Amino acid sequence: MQKPIIGVVSPCYNEELVLNETSVQLNAIIADLVSQNYISEKSFAAFIDDGSKDKTWNLIEEKTKHLLHIKGLKLAGNVGHQNALLAGLLTFKDEADALISIDADLQDDVSVIKEMILKFISGTDVVYGVRKERTTDTFFKRNTALLFYNLMKKMKVNIIHNHADYRLCSSRVLNALAEFKEVNLFLRGIIPTIGFTKDVVYYDRLERFAGESKYPFRKMAAFAWNGVTSFSNYPLKLVTIIGFVIFSFCLVMTGYALVAVYTGNVVPGWLSTVLPMYFLGGVQLFCFGIIGEYIGKIYSEVKQRPRYFIDKRID
Numbered sequence: 001m002q003k004p005i006i007g008v009v010s011p012c013y014n015e016e017l018v019l020n021e022t023s024v025q026l027n028a029i030i031a032d033l034v035s036q037n038y039i040s041e042k043s044f045a046a047f048i049d050d051g052s053k054d055k056t057w058n059l060i061e062e063k064t065k066h067l068l069h070i071k072g073l074k075l076a077g078n079v080g081h082q083n084a085l086l087a088g089l090l091t092f093k094d095e096a097d098a099l100i101s102i103d104a105d106l107q108d109d110v111s112v113i114k115e116m117i118l119k120f121i122s123g124t125d126v127v128y129g130v131r132k133e134r135t136t137d138t139f140f141k142r143n144t145a146l147l148f149y150n151l152m153k154k155m156k157v158n159i160i161h162n163h164a165d166y167r168l169c170s171s172r173v174l175n176a177l178a179e180f181k182e183v184n185l186f187l188r189g190i191i192p193t194i195g196f197t198k199d200v201v202y203y204d205r206l207e208r209f210a211g212e213s214k215y216p217f218r219k220m221a222a223f224a225w226n227g228v229t230s231f232s233n234y235p236l237k238l239v240t241i242i243g244f245v246i247f248s249f250c251l252v253m254t255g256y257a258l259v260a261v262y263t264g265n266v267v268p269g270w271l272s273t274v275l276p277m278y279f280l281g282g283v284q285l286f287c288f289g290i291i292g293e294y295i296g297k298i299y300s301e302v303k304q305r306p307r308y309f310i311d312k313r314i315d
Contacts, residue, residue: 003037006030006117007096008045009088011081015104016054019063022104023047027067029113038117043096046071047104048088051078057312064314076309082185085165086177087308093174100168102129108166109203116168116201125173125196129166131205159188160200167191183307242283 008026012019026045033039049057049072060072073091075084085101092099098120102108108129116127165187169177176194192198 003040004097004117004121005040005095006033006043006120007092007099008113009048009085009092009099009101010045010104011048011050011084011088012052012056012060012104013050013078013081013084014052014054014056016052016056016059018105019047019056019059022106023059023063023067023070025106025110027063027069029110030069033114033117038114038121044069044071044092046073046088046092048084049074050081050084051075061314072312072314073310074312074314076311079308081165082187083307085187086185087310089169089174090178091310091313093171093178096171098168098170099174100166102166103164107205108164109205112201112203119199119201120168120170123197124199125170126191126194126198127168128160128163128198128200130160130200130202131162131164132202133204159192163188163200170196172196181304183305185307242287 008030010022010026015022023045030039030043030045034041034043047060047063047070049060057072057074060070060074063070064072071092073088075087079087089099089101098117100113100116102110102113112129116129119127169191173191173194173196176196177190180190
């Protein structure tokens, strides 16, 4: 059996503090798997520079000169993690039998890459890296992550619990991914919808090697909301449910008002007028906001603007 060519794709944004260690570790793992005859010597690790403002690209260029299995791709500007990852996957999909995506911060355990590859060799098309637990996370991050996955489940979004973007995809999965033309990317939701055979490997989440997270709570919340509105119309159904509940409440209040008038127990005052007005106005604005989010996404998709531009590539 011919040994498969495996590529590891890692998007980077201002990762100069971790890039030295990450490139050495990934190069060593690939070299070790080549020496054990699991994968082809043409296998590689590609770093995708997502418009970094520090020395990330300079380090990538340096590593391609000194490490055998390292490649680099520089995007013309900062397009965000999901678009940068997609750029790497689509650029290198025809040069490998499977691609593994992993963040550059070394929090995802690189030692399970071998297990992913063995599952791929046995016939699995998608292998998800799933965290065993979140003991290294802060109390706040652990609970917000739990809230994120529960929200996705409630909103009927098909994602893998405790899985980020650490996964192996075969070439036919990547070819199917290339057929998705949407601008609002949420790869954690797209990949499971493609289908094909799948499996998981479990690993312990590690501490970040250096630097700071590029996903603070504000970005995580925006990412979650993008996932919900990209893969579920449940919020729109929620607007209908809210409208029905308020309508029922108004009927009850109307009945109460008629009884009050009939019994003569009417107390004049602005509270009974102002509070319902504020309440209904707030709910209406909330519902209009949800509808506006979907209209905004339609606007982005209709324009069909390119998701990224490639500036340089180095092997």
